[in-house]
Amino acid sequence: MTVVHMVLFRFRSEVTKEHKATFVRELKKLKSLPCVLNGRLIVGGPSITDPIERSKGFEFALLSYHRDRAALAEYQASQEHHHVTSTYLFPFKEDLCRFDFEVDAEDEGLCGFPGIISSMLPFTT
Template sequence: MTVIHMVLFKFRADVSDSHKEEFVTELQKLKHLPCVMNSRLVVGGPSITDPIQRSQGFQYVLLSYHKDRQAFAEYQASDEHHRVTSKYLWPFKEDVIRFDFEVDGEDDGAILPIQSLVDI
């Protein structure tokens, strides 16, 4: 079963836009990890939710696809993932929401990354 990994990010108010842009750039590089299924990893933001209050202050989202739980575990444990989160996220975050779920092969094509989120 395909694992879909979704994370919403909210940065502290004192975090610069340039830092957020660098974070997004570094996150996007994770799509090249072999444990990311067919390089299906997108990062979107900042939020365009209207009214903005509905996004509850979350500014960015990551959506990635993994062949199975083992591939997802490899992604989470990778040096690259650890480098990005420890250097660009954890010291600067206000809040993070993570939601992971599985879909069978028939459904994984129904949940496609939104093309407009590919390039910020």
């Protein structure tokens, strides 16, 4: 059963744009880990939420897919993940919010994997 992992990041006000850009660049490298399902890891930001207050100050988000809970645990325990978080995140963060969930079997096709969505459509263009 697919597990979706979401994290929102908020940095302290004195953290530079350059540091944030490095963090995002390093975080995106985690998509190459075998425990990330089909390399499905997306990092986005800054927030374009309107009104911006609804973002509650969170600047960046990560969304990744894992084949099951064990793969998510492997991702969290990996040296690469530890390096990124201990070097570029934890010493500089103001806050973060993590939310993980298992996708219901009937929703597996909605996870956006290539070929699945188009095969569900009644016609293609």
